[in-house]
Amino acid sequence: MAKLHVSTTINGEPTEFLCEANDSMLDVLRGPLGLTGSKEGCGSGDCGACSIMLDDRLVCSCLMLAAEAEDSDITTIEGMAVGEKLHPLQQKFLELAALQCGICTPGVLVASKALLERNLNPTETEVRYWLAGNLCRCTGYDKIVRAVLDTAAEMREAAQ
Amino acid sequence: MNETSNKWIGQNTIRPDGADKVTGRAAYGADTTMPGMIWGSVLRSPHPHARIRSIDTSKAEALPGVKAVITAKDIVEFPLDKSVVLGIQDMRWMCRNVMAREKALFHGHPVAAVAATTEAIAAEACKLIDVDYEVLPWVIEIEDAIKPGAPLLHDFIQFEGKPSNIAGTLEHKLGDIDAGFAQADVVIERSFTTRPVHQGYIETHACLVSVSADGKTTIWSSSQGQFMVRAMTSLLTGLPQSSIRAIPAEIGGGFGGKTIVYLEPLATVLSKKSGRPVKMVMSREEVMRATGPTSGSMSTVKIGATKDGKIVAAQGTYYLQAGAFPGSPIRGAAGCAFAPYDIPNVISRGFDVVSNRSKVAAYRAPGAPIGAYAVECVLDEIAEALKIDPLDLRIQNAAREGTKAAHGPVYPRIGLLETMEAARAHPHYKAPLGKFQGRGVASGFWFNAGGESSAQVNITEDGNVVVTTGHPDIGGSRAAIANIAAELLGIDYRRVSVLIGDTATVGYSNLTGGSRVLFASAIVVTESAEQVIGQLKARAAKVWGISADAVVWENGEARPSGDHTGNFPTMTLAEIAAKASETGGPIGAGVQLNTTGAEGGFSTHICDVEVDVELGIVSVLRYTSFQDVGRAVHPAYVEGQIQGGAAQGIGWALNEEYIYNKDGKVDNPGFLDYRMPVCSDLPMLDAVMIEIPNPKHPQGVRGVGEVPLVPVMAAVANAVHSALGKRFYSLPMSPPKVLEGLDEGTLQAAE
Structure with missing residues (x-):
């Protein structure tokens, strides 16, 4: 099956990626996008180490399909500090x-x-x-x- | 060192690795990738006990994308008749634990591994491996494993001349136990059980291994010891240690559970076979099925005391689950159990019991919390029987300088009594309690460890400092090392960089374990820094044309002294560094030592609980730990160790346990059903640090990381007893168990 094309915004940057239908958002963040700050502790939504903001919602990125990111605004830990200025x-x-x-x-x-x-x-x-x-x-x-x-x-x- | 003059030791400085850890940049075990990297996956036994008749990997090898398949044939075998010990492990068991050889001994035991271009293909290939199993009868629990006629795991284990699952015993003896009990006015004997609990680190095991065509191997992995990873991988793959460079990733928790290898040898062989870098990451379910935990236990403790409260005899018998291979922490259980007390007559025995569950791994003071749980609960009953305050009973019998412990040593200056007295004087001990609320106390001991450490201290050309040590930093040790180096050199801690070297860039350093890291690394860093200071003085002396003996080092500067006082302007570290080339070359020193003098750690805890008698839920309302910390070089991270240990113990006491189903498989292999404490389960956890400096250490450091867990389960159990007037003799005191124990009579009495 062909991969899905997703257009989204991550940490303020317009971002496009390809994913499998069953890839989690965490898989894509940590894999092709290289944003390894989000961690996988369980893969079942129990530990919260993969927490991200999806628009204004706090979600476990391991429980979110990457394809659901279309047209959304995602913030990860990498987007928390502004340049050298820590939150x-x-x-x-x-x-x-x-x-x-x-x-x-x-x-x-x-x-x-x-x-x-x-x-x-x-x-x-x-x-x-x-x-x-x-x-x-x-x-x-x-x-x-x-x-x-x-x-x-x-x-x-x-x-x- | 004069405490009052300390500028950095004792300060809560910002940790050197902090910025990377709050921004997501820190690279943990699973965060590294390499060009050309492929993925490894493990096929695990679906049976708790089965003979492996044959393994056919041909279909898996034929699957497009599969680059290598391995089985036990690809791992170096250590014959059963000859023990090869590496640290706390025996390679006979290690080679069979990383890959099942003759038999699969637990559900989840690796039997083969695959490397393929994607994780999905690797997983698919595992399903195509055909293993012919002869399923065997299995046994999980201790009481079943030691029964006559129980299924036997290993033909070579004999106990009292007969085939058995009891793989080993240990006994500590002091005085005459029968004579001791004969003097007692009150004797109480009770039996207890505890369940296996997992270390529960949030980071699963992970590694990336690249083997080049000439056998040069690079391992990135998360562990409690890159040198342990190198040595184990070398022994299990046949590669010489000089060919292996093990690079420590940041470690996402270990608590003892990462003092062992699972994936690194497999990824190394897969990489060697495939010619590609191989990455392997365990799922949480794999972690729960096949790594850790610590032992479950069955124990009986008998204590006798005179009517005025002097403990005259104590006897402990501890059966601990080892899992599939020998090696449960009976030394910690039987050795630490009575160690806080001055008891003239003691027998403490441990029995190491194998059964069809994953091989146990170290967990924070391995065995000691199990030992303390039983002893400290019986002490509470003694206090009750004698109508003595439980802290007063402990204070009366506390070990002190000169006490001969049953496990061997005569104690030097220790701070146990101070922890007990601080607890008795603390407002917590007198705070009022309400209905269904109770208070418990308990004390505990852990051995602590020294051992091999290496450090290199180098002065940069611009006059700053780089310190390299060899222990993975699991809870802030780099921050403490920065404080020590800054203190000795007399400079701001921000000018000190502290790095964890890999096996090719720093000298051999033993595990991050045994509460040894700051104790041992502070010794080698101190000696290195003192050598560097000697060099700095010599360089200044050379510039001034005077003898090095006439130079002192103060506040980060060389100053002429004696007859030369005031004859030359002082030279700063930066000024000396700038002249290093013309005064003799680079400035730096390294020290490698087998450190000794790590004296044991003691603590005393107070716990308040409330029991919801409708739901059976026990809530901890207040918790205070009093610990002899030697010297708190970075107090906030010492407190952190104390608080974290209390939280883990509360989980062990109230909720955590492995649940096996009727097929011999773990039924709760995830964080939803294996219930570790979450933020809303706990109150603030108070830590009272008592500093009785270790006389055998340059900064007075004692290990602080493990003893915080030792008294916790007993403190919670004693508090539950105080709340309900009823004692539970098995852990965890989970809601169903508590509810079942709450009959009408108990409730009425508790009201």
Whole structure:
């Protein structure tokens, strides 16, 4: 069967790719597009390491067919910093040591950014439930939750 | 080192690999590709136990796109009658674990592997391999494996003169156990079970291997030791170590589970046969079926104490699942179990039991959490029987400097008592509890390790510093090494680059394991840096025309001293580096050592839980770990180790377990049904670091990575008992088990 042609936007760049009908978005990101920041921890939507934004939705790219990307606007971890300027969440994760091995970090950051875009004043419980789809085996989540809460506070202050 | 003058040791600096890890640039095991690369896939046994009569690969080889097919014939065989030990593994088992030889011994055991131009073709080719199996009776659980008449995995294993699945035993003995129990006013004996749990690293095993026509081999893979990868691959493929360059990828979690190879030897042989670079990446299901986990266990612990609370005798018997090949961590279970206490009469025994499940791999203080779980629960019952506060009982019996441990050593200065006293004095220990809420405490010990490490410290021409060490950085060790190098050289930590070398660019370095990385690498980095400082002083002395003895190194500068004080302007690192060519050439030093002096680690935990008596769900409300960390070189990453260990232990205590179906296959090989703690399951995890510097280390470092897991299951179990007045003697305390245990009487009593 001929491959499917998909036109989409990834991290602000108009992008075209060819894929098989059963390729996941994660397969295409990590393979032909070379965007290996999104990780495959399970391939079943349970770990969140492949989290991306599809338009304004947070999705597991392993559960999305690549063909579904047609005419959409996708953001991956590679699109989070602007040039050399880290997003405040990225900076805060470094300052608070909110990562150890770092394999879950791209997905956690993408998901945390999605939270703060919806709710810049989340409670600890809201952060914990929002990130319940992002497994981290190293940190026990403590420093991740603190980093998200601290970033939110700083961003609120900056917005005033 | 004078603590008060420290500028960088003890600071939460930004890790050298941080920017790459928050932007998605860091390259983990599965993130590397090569031109011409093809894909490897593994055919795995569909049976838990079967003799392999024959394998026909001809149809697979004929499939267009298939470039190589291998079976056990392509892997070097180590005969069963002669042990060849490499680190913590025996190559007799390794050669049969990476590829089934005479028999498939668990569901998921590799029996063949294929390399093809696409992943889809490789998977299709695996289906075309025809394996003739003679299906054999199988056994999964310990109690079944040690019964008379149980299916036997290996003909060569004998126990007490008879064929058996008990592959080995170990005994630690101190004093006279019978005399000890005779002195006791209270004796409590209980039996416990724990289930196998997986290390649960989020990154699955992955590698890329390129073998050129002359046999020169390059391996990119995620592991806890590139030198282990090189040595194992060499032994299993017959290639000399000098032909193999193993490059450590960033590692996406290991917890002990990546101290072993699964894919690298297969990809190497596939690459050699096909002439193409071969990439292999496990699925999560493959990880759950065929890698790790740690052992499940059956144990019995008996402790006797006098009525005033002195423990006089203790006996432990631990049966641990090894999986398909001998080698469960009985040394950790039987050796660490009673190690926190000064007990005059001890017998602690371990039994290594094989069964038809995947070969266990190391998991964070291997065996020790199993040992501690049983001991710390029985201690709680002793405290209750004697009406003594459980922390007071532990404090009264705590091991201290001079205590002779049953597993051998006489302790030097240790910080166990300080962890217990800090716990007793902490507000957490006095905080009020509500209905169906309870509090538990437990302590634990882990050996810690030294061993081989190498480092190179080089001064760049512009006067900055590059440090290369040989241990994969699994949780921030590069940040701590940067702090140490910056401290010693007296410069800003941002001027220090810390790299993990590959097997061709840095000297031999043992595994990232045993909580040894910062302990050992700090020693070789310190000695290297001291040599570099010696060179820097000599270079300045040469410029000034004075003796090197008359130069001191302070705040990143050489300064003339003694009679020469003030005679010359100081020289900075950059100024000395700029003159390196004319004063003697490049500046740098390397040190390679077998490090010793890694003293054991101790911790004490307090856990509060609440039980939802309608759903059987146990929630951890508050958790505080108190640990003797020696010296926290980078405190945030030490805390991170403590918090991560607590989270893993909470999972082990409450939810995680392998569930086997009636066909001897794992029924929950994914993250949906193998339920690790998620963010909403946990509270903040408090870490109280107590710094009792290790007197045998230049910075006072003790290993900190593993002991954080050791007391957790007991602390949670004791808290559940405190909440309900009922004790569960098996893990996990999952909702169905808790619900089943909640009869009317228990509920009424708990209210």
